Amino acid sequence: MKAYQIVYTGNLYPHKNIGVLISAVERLQIKLKVICARSVFEKRLPKSEYVEFLGRLSDEEMVKVYKNSQAFVFPSLIEGFGLPGLEAMAVGLPVIAARASCLPEIYGNAVLYFDPYDVDDLVSKINSVLTDEKLKKELIKNGLTQVKKYSWAKMAKQTWEIYQNALR
Numbered sequence: 001m002k003a004y005q006i007v008y009t010g011n012l013y014p015h016k017n018i019g020v021l022i023s024a025v026e027r028l029q030i031k032l033k034v035i036c037a038r039s040v041f042e043k044r045l046p047k048s049e050y051v052e053f054l055g056r057l058s059d060e061e062m063v064k065v066y067k068n069s070q071a072f073v074f075p076s077l078i079e080g081f082g083l084p085g086l087e088a089m090a091v092g093l094p095v096i097a098a099r100a101s102c103l104p105e106i107y108g109n110a111v112l113y114f115d116p117y118d119v120d121d122l123v124s125k126i127n128s129v130l131t132d133e134k135l136k137k138e139l140i141k142n143g144l145t146q147v148k149k150y151s152w153a154k155m156a157k158q159t160w161e162i163y164q165n166a167l168r
Contacts, residue, residue: 004130005031007069007093009062009084010076012041017075017098017116024073024122025050030130032073033065066091070136071129074098077116082106086150089143094136096125110146112139 006025012018018034025032026048036042037056045051057065066072072088074097082103085095089110097103098116112129114121129136 003031004028005033005069006071006073006126007033007035007065007088008073008075009035009087010074011038012036012045014041014044015076015078017077018045020116020119020122021073021075022046022048022051023119024126027119027123028126028130030126033069035062035065063091066093069093071096071126073122073126074103075114075116075122076103077101079103079106085111086147089147092140092144094129094139095143096122096129108142108146110139110142 008018008021010016012034021032022045030050032048032051034051034053035055035057036053039053039055042053054065066088072085072093072095074082074085074095076082076098077100079101082097085097085103085107088095095107095111097107097111097113099113100116103111104113112125112135114125129139
């Protein structure tokens with residue numbers, strides 16, 4: 001198999017479900033780059049020759065890892081918003097995400113979803129993105145469209161309007 005690499009960005013708390021992702025890369029025998037500033041839970045995860053913990057990276061270093069990866073995988077069971085997946089979409093990386101929490105609402109049809117409790121399903125979805133060029137291009141296109149729905153300026157404006165309405 002070609003030397004594939006996928007990436008995950010975020011912390012390693014148990015609800016992030018990284019064990020499922022490690023099991024999937026073990027089965028596929030592909031590299032997983034983990035970008036994580038807080039690695040307090042790293043010792044609890046299974047050891048794997050396929051996983052490299054990169055720690056905190058600059059924005060430029062992170063984009064370089066993204067550009068050298070074939071997909072971003074977000075296996076989280078619980079999220080408040082899911083910003084890492086949107087960041088991956090913004091640089092043109094196809095996203096595979098758990099069908100859990102708010103992720104389907106935030107990501108819409110821009111990602112390939114998997115059952116977060118089913119390693120086989122995740123393996124299948126990763127394999128699909130790695131081997132189906134048409135699917136990969138569709139996910140990238142949809143991701144670039146989806147990410148345009150969100151901006152800090154828009155969020156600040158909407159928050160300001162909520163405060164103004166509450167004060168009236």
